[in-house]
Amino acid sequence: MKLSDVLDITRQEPHCGLCKIDFLDTGVCSAGKKHGFVAYWPEGRMELARALAEHEVEPTETLLDIVNSCNLCGICDRQCTFITQRRPTKAQHALQDYVKTLQPGSLKRFPEDDILRDLRTIVGNDRATNDPVIIASYLRSIIKQKSTGKYYIVMPKTTEEIVEIVKLANKYKIPYLPRGNGTFFGVALQTLLAEPATIEQGIIIDLWRMKDLDIDPESITATIGPGVTSFELQKAAHAHKLRANVAEAESCVCANAQNLGIVTTWSNTYGWGTDNFIDAEYIDSTGTIQHLSDQEIPNPYASEQGLLSLSLIPSVIVTKLTLKLHRILDDEEAVFVPFATLADALDFAHNLAKRNIGISLAVISRKYLTEFISPTHEVAEDFNFIAEKYLKLNYVVDVICDSHSKKIVEELADVSFGHGMIKSLILGSSKLASMKDSSLLKMISEEENPLKAVFGGPMRKHFEKGLAAQPKDLVKVYDEDLREFFEKLYSRPELTDPIWLHSFRILPCRMERKHMWMYRGGYMPGDTQTILKVVDALEKPAEKYGINGAFGFLSYLERGKLAHLEYDYYYDHTDPEARKRVNKAIVESWRRQFAIKGVTPLEFICSKGLHRKEHILYPFLPGLSEEELEHFEDLIETLFGGEDTW
Amino acid sequence: MVKYLSQEWAEQAKKKVLTELDKAKDLKNMNASLLNVIQNVPPDNATMYYYIKFIGGNLEELLTGSDEAIKQKEAEFTVTGDYTTFVQISSGQMSSAMALLKNRVKMAGNKMKALTITKPIDTFNACISRLQTEY
Numbered sequence: 001m002k003l004s005d006v007l008d009i010t011r012q013e014p015h016c017g018l019c020k021i022d023f024l025d026t027g028v029c030s031a032g033k034k035h036g037f038v039a040y041w042p043e044g045r046m047e048l049a050r051a052l053a054e055h056e057v058e059p060t061e062t063l064l065d066i067v068n069s070c071n072l073c074g075i076c077d078r079q080c081t082f083i084t085q086r087r088p089t090k091a092q093h094a095l096q097d098y099v100k101t102l103q104p105g106s107l108k109r110f111p112e113d114d115i116l117r118d119l120r121t122i123v124g125n126d127r128a129t130n131d132p133v134i135i136a137s138y139l140r141s142i143i144k145q146k147s148t149g150k151y152y153i154v155m156p157k158t159t160e161e162i163v164e165i166v167k168l169a170n171k172y173k174i175p176y177l178p179r180g181n182g183t184f185f186g187v188a189l190q191t192l193l194a195e196p197a198t199i200e201q202g203i204i205i206d207l208w209r210m211k212d213l214d215i216d217p218e219s220i221t222a223t224i225g226p227g228v229t230s231f232e233l234q235k236a237a238h239a240h241k242l243r244a245n246v247a248e249a250e251s252c253v254c255a256n257a258q259n260l261g262i263v264t265t266w267s268n269t270y271g272w273g274t275d276n277f278i279d280a281e282y283i284d285s286t287g288t289i290q291h292l293s294d295q296e297i298p299n300p301y302a303s304e305q306g307l308l309s310l311s312l313i314p315s316v317i318v319t320k321l322t323l324k325l326h327r328i329l330d331d332e333e334a335v336f337v338p339f340a341t342l343a344d345a346l347d348f349a350h351n352l353a354k355r356n357i358g359i360s361l362a363v364i365s366r367k368y369l370t371e372f373i374s375p376t377h378e379v380a381e382d383f384n385f386i387a388e389k390y391l392k393l394n395y396v397v398d399v400i401c402d403s404h405s406k407k408i409v410e411e412l413a414d415v416s417f418g419h420g421m422i423k424s425l426i427l428g429s430s431k432l433a434s435m436k437d438s439s440l441l442k443m444i445s446e447e448e449n450p451l452k453a454v455f456g457g458p459m460r461k462h463f464e465k466g467l468a469a470q471p472k473d474l475v476k477v478y479d480e481d482l483r484e485f486f487e488k489l490y491s492r493p494e495l496t497d498p499i500w501l502h503s504f505r506i507l508p509c510r511m512e513r514k515h516m517w518m519y520r521g522g523y524m525p526g527d528t529q530t531i532l533k534v535v536d537a538l539e540k541p542a543e544k545y546g547i548n549g550a551f552g553f554l555s556y557l558e559r560g561k562l563a564h565l566e567y568d569y570y571y572d573h574t575d576p577e578a579r580k581r582v583n584k585a586i587v588e589s590w591r592r593q594f595a596i597k598g599v600t601p602l603e604f605i606c607s608k609g610l611h612r613k614e615h616i617l618y619p620f621l622p623g624l625s626e627e628e629l630e631h632f633e634d635l636i637e638t639l640f641g642g643e644d645t646w
Numbered sequence: 647m648v649k650y651l652s653q654e655w656a657e658q659a660k661k662k663v664l665t666e667l668d669k670a671k672d673l674k675n676m677n678a679s680l681l682n683v684i685q686n687v688p689p690d691n692a693t694m695y696y697y698i699k700f701i702g703g704n705l706e707e708l709l710t711g712s713d714e715a716i717k718q719k720e721a722e723f724t725v726t727g728d729y730t731t732f733v734q735i736s737s738g739q740m741s742s743a744m745a746l747l748k749n750r751v752k753m754a755g756n757k758m759k760a761l762t763i764t765k766p767i768d769t770f771n772a773c774i775s776r777l778q779t780e781y
Contacts, residue, residue, distance in 0.1 A: 173686070173730045175750075196747035308757040313749045607749070628758065634765040638743045 003053035006094045009086045010050035011574040014512040015141035015186030018250045019043050019079050019088070020208070021231045023506045024489060026078050031069035036127070036155050036208055037134050038182070039066050042076035042088035044137030049091040052098065056146065057136035059099075061107040066133065067095045078485055081478060083509045085376055115172055119154050119203070122164045127209075128154040141182035142204055144194050149201030157209045159281065159289060159319040165205060166287035166317070175202035178317045180252030181229060184259055188312070190516050190573040192583040192640045193603070197312040205317065207252065215240055215325070221278060223322045226254040234504050242325040245270040249506045254280075254318040260602070261609030263564055265362035265398065265502060268353050268556040270326055272564075273613045274301075280610055281320035290316075292610065303608055303615040307594065307624075307632055314607045332359065333406045334422065334498035337397040337413040338451045342535065342551065345395035346528040348413070352399065353526065353560030357408055360400035360502050367550040367568075368511075369396055372501075373422070374429045375486075376477050377513040382433030390445040391454055395551075400499055414449075415456035421464070423496040428467030430477050440466055516573035518582055520549075520589055521565035522602040523617050526556050531563055534599055537592035538567040541585040547571055547578075549585075562617060566602075587636055594632065597623045647778045650733065651684070651694055651710045659774045660708040667773055669703030674766045676700050678759070679707075681721035687729045696732070697721065698770075705770075723760060727751030738775030741768050 003010075019042040022028050032041035039048055039062075048066065051057045076088040110131045112120075119128035129135075135143065135151045143151060156162050169176040177199045179185070188197045210225035213232065217240045224233060230246035233253050237244045245266050247256040256262055257280075261273035270276060280292045292300050303309070339345035345363045352358050366387045374380035387393040399409055410416050425432070435441055440462060447453035454463050471490035475483045494500040501507060511517050520538045524530050535551060542549025552566035569585055571578040593601045598620035608616050624632065648655040667673055682696040695716040699707040709716050725742065731750040734740040743764050745751045753760065 170686075173728070196744060199748075304757065306757060308746070308753075308760055310747055311749050312747060315749045628761070631761040631764070635743060635761055638741050638764050638768040639747065 001090070001094045001097050003049050003094045003098050006049060006090050007053050010046045010053065010091050012084075012086065013043065013046040013050065013140070014084065014509070014516060015043055015047070015182050016083065016250055016509040016512060017043055017181035017183055017186070018083050018506075018509055019076050020181065021229050021250055023231050023249055023504070024079055024082060026075045029076055030071065030073070031066075035069065037129065037137065037153060037206070038141070039134045039137035040069055042080060042091075043141075043182075045070070045095060046086075046088055046091045047139055047141070048133065048137045049095050049098075051136040051139055052095075056139065057132050059102060059107055060131055060133050061109045062129075062131045062133045063095075064099060064107060067092070067099050078482060081482055082486070082489070083506075083513075085513045087479075115168070115174070115203075116152060118168050119152055119165065122161050122168070123154055123156050127156070128152065138179070138182075138204060140186070140189050142177065142179045142185045142189075142198060144189060144198050144200075147198075147200065149199070151201060152203045153206055154203055155206045155209050159283065162205060162283055162317055162319060163287045163289060165203060166283055166285070169203050170285075170287065175199040176205055177202065177313065178205045178207055178226070178255070180207055180226060180255030181250050183248070183251050184255070187517065187519060190579060190582075191518055191586060193312060193586075195640070196310075199313075207255075210319070212320070215242070217242065220325045220327065221322055222325055223320060224253055226252060226317070226319055226321075228253055230256070231504060231506065237325050238328070238503070240325075241328050243328050243503055244323065244325050245276050247505065248508045249504055250509065253323070254321045256609070257321055257323070258314050258316075258318045258609050259606055261605065261611075261613070263555070263566070265360040265400075265553065265555045266326075267564065268356070268361050268559065269359045270324075271613075272557055273609055273611060273616075275613070276324050277610065278322040278324060280318050280322070282316040282318045284316050289319075300610070301612045301615050303611045305600070305616060305621055306604070307635065309608075310604050311607045312603070318610070329359075329402050331403040332400055332499055333403060334419050334502075335399045335401065335406050335409050335416050336418065336422065336498075337399070337409065337416045338391075338393050338455055339395045339397065340392040340451060342395055343528060343532060345397050346531055346554070349397045349554070350526060350528060350556070350560050351412070352397070352409065353556035356559055357405045358399040358401045360398070361556060362398045363554045364396050364398050365551040365553065366394045366396075368552055369393075370429075371510050371513075372507040373426045374433070374510075375474060376430075377510075379430045379433040379477060380510075380513075382436055383429055386432060386436060386441060390441040390450065392445075392450045398502075398553075400502055415452045417455045419498055421455065422498045424464050424467045424469075426496045427471060427474050427490065428469040430474055431469050432467055435466065438466075511568065511570075515548075515570045517568040517570050518586065519602055520567045520569055520586070521552075522593065522605065523557075523562060523564055523600045523613075524596070525598045525620065526558075526560040526563040530596065530598065531565060533596050534565060534593060535567060537596060538589050540592065541588035542569055544588065545581040545585040547582055547585045557613070562613075583640075587640075590636075591629055591632060594621075594624045595629065597621070599623075647780050650736065650779050650781045651687070651696060653710070655777070655779060656708050656710045659777055660705055662777055663705045663708070663770060663773050667769065672766065672769045672773075673700060673703035673705075674763075675703040676763050676766050677702060678723065678763050678767075679719070679721045680723045680725065680767070681717070681719060682732060683717075683724060683726040684729055684732045685726065694729075700766075703766075721755075723753060723755035725751050725753050733781045735771055736774060737779065737781065738772055742771060743768065 038044035231249035
């Protein structure tokens with residue numbers, strides 16, 4: 001198999017980084033675990049195979065080591081099929097065949113230089129490199145594609161080692177940039193944000209080894225290192241019947257906290273940003289260790305708002321974070337209220353938010369619901385079609401709450417469903433997708449209120465019966481050799497448990513199965529009218545530039561006073577024309593959002609997650625005037641050049 | 647070839663801007679004063695200052711040095727950063743706005759006004775980047 005034969009899958013590599021986490025209880029790649037550098041993980045092998053195929057890197061002796069380190073155990077195929085429908089072992093086979101074509105002895109070791117020697121003195125020989133083959137595996141996830149800069153990758157284990165690395169970078173006058181799991185970079189680097197989010201040369205500090213994790217059940221807190229992922233923290237917290245307010249499973253908690261303050265569906269109850277953080281240890285640009293709790297540091301909450309507060313590179317490296325955990329109640333239940341229109345869903349959810357009903361409370365779209373719970377993108381597409389055309393199921397108010405609140409939600413809602421229906425939809429999703437032309441669905445669509453008919457009326461029994469499926473039925477959509485594994489997997493209760501799925505967040509990366517996405521939206525007043533204006537401000541540019549845009553989810557803060565919206569632009573990041581169009585849509589969506597009072601686009605929250613939201617979101621910014629918006633366009637042109645250069 | 651941040655460089659840079667840039671078209675008739683605080687200047691990691699003042703798009707002052715007198719100049723904006731970053735800005739490798747975004751420099755001053763001078767300052771930096779300079 002040639003490298004060019006697998007370009008379709010390697011180009012699509014989204015760098016979600018889930019292969020580094022044992023989220024399916026399969027264990028993780030043994031080579032990755034041993035060596036650490038991204039090149040040894042499935043994610044990195046895919047990128048490396050692409051970079052070699054596209055002649056962006058020349059092979060070195062290290063390539064042999066990387067290729068030989070894989071035992072083709074197949075763990076990555078299970079993990080990656082579950083999330084992105086790709087099989088990394090295909091890239092590994094292509095790499096093995098490629099290596100066979102190289103002349104024996106033709107590969108050379110890449111020479112060490114002074115900077116690398118110094119880095120190795122700090123972290124050890126195996127934990128620092130300047131080898132282009134290893135560096136190539138970081139392309140498109142922290143290094144810009146086709147970057148010609150001189151890079152080093154270093155994997156420290158302790159805070160003190162990072163101090164030495166920062167001082168070394170300052171001594172040699174080169175920039176440095178920390179990398180958690182690369183998930184934010186994986187998305188941003190496909191857009192015009194690539195330049196401000198990356199460094200053009202210098203030291204990449206890969207924090208993967210820094211996995212200290214300590215739960216204190218008495219104070220209900222956790223103290224973690226920067227390599228700890230959301231999944232790992234949640235798993236440790238759950239062992240004590242506690243819950244962490246964390247982002248998607250694969251994201252490193254410290255990096256996510258610092259960058260975005262951790263955006264979740266639990267924010268109306270658990271809060272955002274410093275609502276959850278007790279203390280942080282961080283290293284400043286001089287290599288000095290500081291703590292948020294130090295009395296003599298400058299005000300750590302000082303923050304700026306508005307257009308010129310955009311900064312995608314954090315000024316400090318967080319090396320330890322102490323954060324609050326939350327008790328899991330014995331009677332938590334999930335309840336879902338379906339809606340045909342966004343306005344109705346928002347009104348209903350806002351009403352709950354104002355009354356503090358729901359520990360987790362969100363409005364999720366048909367797109368998210370169908371994509372997250374379907375085993376393949378194709379099933380999701382059909383499910384999406386059925387939900388829209390027959391069921392009028394376009395939005396769902398998604399609530400996790402105690403049994404008392406559940407009764408209130410059910411009383412307020414015309415129709416609702418719970419755990420049982422979600423389980424049926426997950427296990428029956430491929431069966432449902434095959435019912436596109438069924439008479440049952442046509443009959444439902446002819447009802448006056450199809451949502452009520454299917455989720456609340458007499459047809460519910462027929463619908464559930466029609467869906468009735470077992471894991472063995474669902475897994476027919478997978479490659480034959482993986483079906484046994486997936487049958488066992490889907491037989492586990494947590495895979496169909498909405499509360500577990502909301503806590504562990506292993507499904508969102510399924511958004512990346514077909515195409516890359518770009519996160520749009522941000523923070524805004526929680527009233528329905530403002531939110532609809534923002535949705536329109538995001539929808540219009542997508543339509544104008546031919547981008548597939550879709551509402552993702554919305555959650556609340558402060559009893560519904562504020563809301564966070566995620567709206568996504570889906571596009572083919574391997575197509576340069578599509579990238580240009582998405583960049584134009586991004587710029588226009590900023591312009592439109594800034595014209596709405598009180599709206600802070602997500603990018604303008606970046607690097608401010610350790611700050612108090614009160615300093616970032618208040619006072620509500622007035623919408624920019626036409627004159628200010630013209631200056632904004634000048635700024636964009638200064639930063640990114642004219643439209644044609646994007 | 648002139649040495650970056652030397653008196654000779656300051657004189658030639660000023661002359662180049664005055665002769666090559668149009669006050670209205672290129673510099674948007676801006677009224678602004680800006681003090682750059684350049685840290686870790688080789689060879690002994692000293693701090694230097696680089697001050698510019700525009701009135702109606704006319705470059706009234708362009709001063710460089712390590713004198714306290716420059717530091718004391720009244721400036722609407724103060725931009726602080728490392729020598730290597732200022733080299734990138736003055737040589738046209740990176741715009742000052744991008745340096746701000748990348749957290750390579752810190753700026754103090756009215757952010758809304760800063761927005762209005764982003765483009766003319768970028769044009770100014772592009773002009774002086776064409777000066778044969780030894781960094």
